[in-house]
Amino acid sequence: MTVRDILKMGDARLLRVAEPVQAFDTPQLHALIADMRETMAAVNGAGLAAPQIGVNLQLVIFGSDAFNPRYPNRPVVPKTVLINPVITPLGANEEEDWEGCLSVPGLRGVVPRWSRIRYTGFDEKGQPIDRTVDGFHARVVQHECDHLIGKLYPMRVCDLTRFGFTEVLFPEISAAEDD
Ligand code: NI
Numbered sequence: 001m002t003v004r005d006i007l008k009m010g011d012a013r014l015l016r017v018a019e020p021v022q023a024f025d026t027p028q029l030h031a032l033i034a035d036m037r038e039t040m041a042a043v044n045g046a047g048l049a050a051p052q053i054g055v056n057l058q059l060v061i062f063g064s065d066a067f068n069p070r071y072p073n074r075p076v077v078p079k080t081v082l083i084n085p086v087i088t089p090l091g092a093n094e095e096e097d098w099e100g101c102l103s104v105p106g107l108r109g110v111v112p113r114w115s116r117i118r119y120t121g122f123d124e125k126g127q128p129i130d131r132t133v134d135g136f137h138a139r140v141v142q143h144e145c146d147h148l149i150g151k152l153y154p155m156r157v158c159d160l161t162r163f164g165f166t167e168v169l170f171p172e173i174s175a176a177e178d179d
Contacts, residue, residue: 001034003042004053009104015150018051018058021083024126029059033081033124036061045102046077047140049147052103058084060144077137082129085121085145089114090132097136099143099153100166108170109163111156113142 007014021029032055040048040061047062063077093115100108116134119141123129133141143153157163166173 001031001038004035004039006039006043006048006052006102007054009101009152009154011103013054013056014051014103014147014152016051016056017150018049018056018148020058021122024083024122024124029124032057032059033061040102043102046074047144048102049144051147051150058148060085060141060147062140062144074136077140080129081124082119082141082144083122083124085119085141085148087114087142087145088118088120090116090118095135097139098169099139101143101153103147104152104154106166107154107164108166109154109157110159111139111143111153112158113139117141119145 023029032050036048036050036053036059039045039053046064047060050057050059060082061080062082063079065079066076091114094112095115096110096112098108099111115138116132117138118130118132120128120130146153146156154163
């Protein structure tokens with residue numbers, strides 16, 4: 001396993017539409033996921049999409065078993081590998097909350113997202129995933145899956161007065177805990 005470099009906003013590879021994964025449960029896929037897990041853990045990320053390490057596949061990981069210092073007030077989201085995802089909004093409600101991104105280090109912004117979604121896809125073995133979620137879990141999935149269509153959260157910030165540096169907006173989050 002290797003901690004991989006995370007591409008930063010401005011890199012054209014973050015703007016691509018990712019390709020579907022064609023083969024499940026392969027050594028290559030398991031190795032990629034192991035690298036992504038290690039990379040995400042090294043920076044206390046809430047999620048990571050394959051395009052963020054330059055791999056143009058529809059694969060995201062998110063969640064954790066425990067408290068995440070980057071998001072101290074947020075509920076725990078189960079550890080998930082999600083491949084070839086499809087998101088369906090349930091209802092018309094949106095909610096706003098702060099987001100950060102490992103590809104946009106040091107910044108946070110308020111982003112509107114669907115409050116409640118259904119998401120489907122596959123895990124690394126090709127087993128189907130079908131969940132209905134809301135709140136922070138729904139937000140994380142929408143954020144990560146946006147990386148698969150070349151969208152970074154600043155592109156979805158509606159009010160740029162609520163977009164800024166983490167150390168200024170949230171001084172209680174130490175620099176060591178931020179990316
Ligand atoms: Ni991100």
